[in-house]
Amino acid sequence: MTSQHSKTSVAAISIFVSGGMAAAKFAVGIAIGSLALISEALHSSVDLIATIITWAVVRVSDKPADDEHHYGHGKLESISALGVTALLYVLAGGILVESYSRLREGTPPPSISAVPFVVLVIDIVVNFWRARALHRAARETGSQALAADALHFASDVMGSFAVIAGLILAALGFWWGDAAAAAAVAVMIALLGLRMAGSTVQTLVDRAPEGAHEKATAAIRSVPGVIDVERLRVRMVGATTFIDTIAKVPRTYPIDRVEEIKRKAQAAVETAFGDTDLTFTAVPVARDNETVRDRIMVIAHNSGLAVHHVTVHDLGGKLIVSIDLEVDARMQLDAAHDVANTLERNIQEEFGADVEVDVHIEPLEPELPFGVDAAPERVQTIAAALIEYAAGGEIHDIHNVRVRDTEGGEIVNFHCRAAPSMSVIKVHEHVDAIERKLRRAFPSVKRVISHAEPPRA
Numbered sequence: 001m002t003s004q005h006s007k008t009s010v011a012a013i014s015i016f017v018s019g020g021m022a023a024a025k026f027a028v029g030i031a032i033g034s035l036a037l038i039s040e041a042l043h044s045s046v047d048l049i050a051t052i053i054t055w056a057v058v059r060v061s062d063k064p065a066d067d068e069h070h071y072g073h074g075k076l077e078s079i080s081a082l083g084v085t086a087l088l089y090v091l092a093g094g095i096l097v098e099s100y101s102r103l104r105e106g107t108p109p110p111s112i113s114a115v116p117f118v119v120l121v122i123d124i125v126v127n128f129w130r131a132r133a134l135h136r137a138a139r140e141t142g143s144q145a146l147a148a149d150a151l152h153f154a155s156d157v158m159g160s161f162a163v164i165a166g167l168i169l170a171a172l173g174f175w176w177g178d179a180a181a182a183a184a185v186a187v188m189i190a191l192l193g194l195r196m197a198g199s200t201v202q203t204l205v206d207r208a209p210e211g212a213h214e215k216a217t218a219a220i221r222s223v224p225g226v227i228d229v230e231r232l233r234v235r236m237v238g239a240t241t242f243i244d245t246i247a248k249v250p251r252t253y254p255i256d257r258v259e260e261i262k263r264k265a266q267a268a269v270e271t272a273f274g275d276t277d278l279t280f281t282a283v284p285v286a287r288d289n290e291t292v293r294d295r296i297m298v299i300a301h302n303s304g305l306a307v308h309h310v311t312v313h314d315l316g317g318k319l320i321v322s323i324d325l326e327v328d329a330r331m332q333l334d335a336a337h338d339v340a341n342t343l344e345r346n347i348q349e350e351f352g353a354d355v356e357v358d359v360h361i362e363p364l365e366p367e368l369p370f371g372v373d374a375a376p377e378r379v380q381t382i383a384a385a386l387i388e389y390a391a392g393g394e395i396h397d398i399h400n401v402r403v404r405d406t407e408g409g410e411i412v413n414f415h416c417r418a419a420p421s422m423s424v425i426k427v428h429e430h431v432d433a434i435e436r437k438l439r440r441a442f443p444s445v446k447r448v449i450s451h452a453e454p455p456r457a
Contacts, residue, residue, distance in 0.1 A: 017130060019048050021123050028119050034110035035102060036166040036181035037120075039095045040159050043189055044123075046087050081200045088193035095186035102179040109170035110178050116167060120160045127156040155192045159185045208234040209241075212273075216243050219268040220280075225249055225261040227285060241273040251284030252294050258282050292351070296321065299346050305339070306364060319355040321347060329363035336361050374403035374410065382442065386414055389437045394418055394430045395452070409446030412438065420454035427452045 022044035029037030134150035166181020212234040220229055227248040235242050247265070249258055262280045269276045286295070292312045300307040306326040313320040325343060327336045340359040347357050383401040390398055397417040404411045418427050435448040 017126055021126060022048050024119050025123060028116050032110040032113065032116055033108075034116065034163070034167065034170075034178050035095075035098060035107075036163040036178045036185060037110075037116055039098075039182040039185045040120075040123075040156070040163050042091055042095070043159055043185060044156060046084070046091050049084070049087060081196055085193045085197045085200065088189050088196070092186040092189040092193065095182055095189070099179045099183040099186065102182075103176055106175065107179065109175045110167070112167060112171040117164065120164050124157050124160045127154075127160070131157065155188055159188055162188065209236060212241070215272055216245070216269055219272040220245055220247060220265050223261055223264045223268055225253065225257065226265070227287065230283060239275055241269075241276045242279075243269055243273075243276060244279045246281045246283055248285045249282045250287050251298055252287075252290065253284070292319065292321075295350060296323070296347060299350060300343065303343060303346065305343060307343075319351055321355060321357045322360070323357070324360045324362055326362055326364040371404040371406040371411065374405050379403045382412055382438070382445075383414070385438060385441055386434060389434045390416065393434075394422065394426070395434060397455070406446070410442070410444050411447050411449070412445055413449045413451075415451045415453065417455050418452050 022041055025037055025044060026041035029035075029041050131150050131154040135147070135154075138147035138150055162181050162184040166177045166179075166184070169177025169180070213232060216234055217229050217232050220226055220232070227250065230246040230248055232243065232245040234244075245265075247261075249261055253261075261282065265280050266276070266278045269278050286298075293310050296310055296312070297307070300323075307323050308326070309322075309324040311322045323343070325340055327339060331339075340361055344357040344359060348355055379401060382403055383398065386398045386401060390396060395416050395418055398414055400413075400415040402413045404413075416431065418430070431450045431452055435450065438448055439445050
């Protein structure tokens with residue numbers, strides 16, 4: 001059963017029960033002349049009106065957001081609860097006025113029989129059952145309107161007990177018992193209205209639920225990649241918890257990683273609150289453990305520049321930065337030089353004017369360069385040269401040699417093996433020496449790409 005069907009079903013059943021019990025108490029109250037019983041019947045009549053409103057409201061409160069109601073229709077439940085509260089205060093005021101009038105004038109007590117007691121006992125049993133059913137449905141669906149309805153019927157139980165006490169006092173000869181019981185019912189109604197008004201108004205003015213801010217903050221901070229929560233706002237609209245947060249994330253993270261953080265944050269708050277709508281704004285910030293290279297890559301990325309081979313040296317407190325900057329191959333030198341100068345200035349603004357920056361400008365590789373596999377004879381020739389240059393050195397087992405012809409020259413790929421204990425820098429030095437020899441021997445080779453791996457087990 002869906003939550004919407006559960007709410008409407010419970011509310012619809014309550015309508016018929018409220019109507020029947022209100023009519024029974026009103027008829028018996030008129031017959032015996034009991035103000036307390038008539039007051040309780042009027043209270044039940046207000047409950048009937050409230051239940052009808054609730055039944056109508058819950059049918060539309062769960063509708064999804066639309067072009068005119070961006071946060072859904074949940075606030076309708078709060079508005080309906082506020083309207084019912086107003087009715088309760090009007091009723092309580094009227095009963096108190098009539099009770100005071102009877103006490104002042106000394107109105108004779110009602111005629112007592114078993115009928116009103118039977119009606120009231122049935123009313124207590126029915127209202128107790130309805131209060132439990134509505135409270136359970138309100139807890140399962142998060143409906144404020146159903147919760148208010150459950151509170152009504154719980155107060156009806158207390159009101160019926162007050163009426164029974166008043167009738168017993170009247171039967172014992174205390175003429176004021178019935179009027180006093182009516183006044184007690186009015187006080188109960190007023191206290192109920194005060195409780196409902198406080199909860200409803202807090203929702204309408206977007207007061208955050210107790211502990212919700214701390215709970216939501218903890219949930220979002222638990223997501224890997226969230227450095228801190230800068231701001232967080234929580235409000236309820238019907239059964240949905242709306243959370244608006246600004247969270248700090250590392251500025252070195254790519255967009256897809258930030259999107260993953262957002263998805264995990266949504267899952268975290270749903271686990272904590274249930275039905276939740278999260279607005280997550282990521283603010284990139286620098287972490288304490290960022291390296292100089294990380295910071296330079298961020299500067300280049302923010303400028304939309306493609307850089308690689310970033311090297312940084314510290315010469316006695318002075319930074320020396322070298323960067324390969326890729327620009328459009330068709331760009332004129334003066335334009336490319338301006339781009340490089342701008343990058344240099346941005347780096348100096350970040351690290352200080354005394355930092356030394358050298359930018360090497362090179363053409364940006366096309367995204368999908370055209371190329372074809374070289375002839376087998378050419379592959380064999382280059383493979384033989386690679387094996388020769390590696391002979392007697394730390395690099396051995398040259399294999400999987402591939403050569404491709406492109407518009408810019410030949411691209412050579414090969415695999416090789418080295419001792420598993422050798423450091424990466426040593427492997428790179430030995431492989432780089434082989435690559436340099438190959439390019440010197442074959443000027444048409446534009447690029448050499450090697451893949452070193454440990455020996456087979």
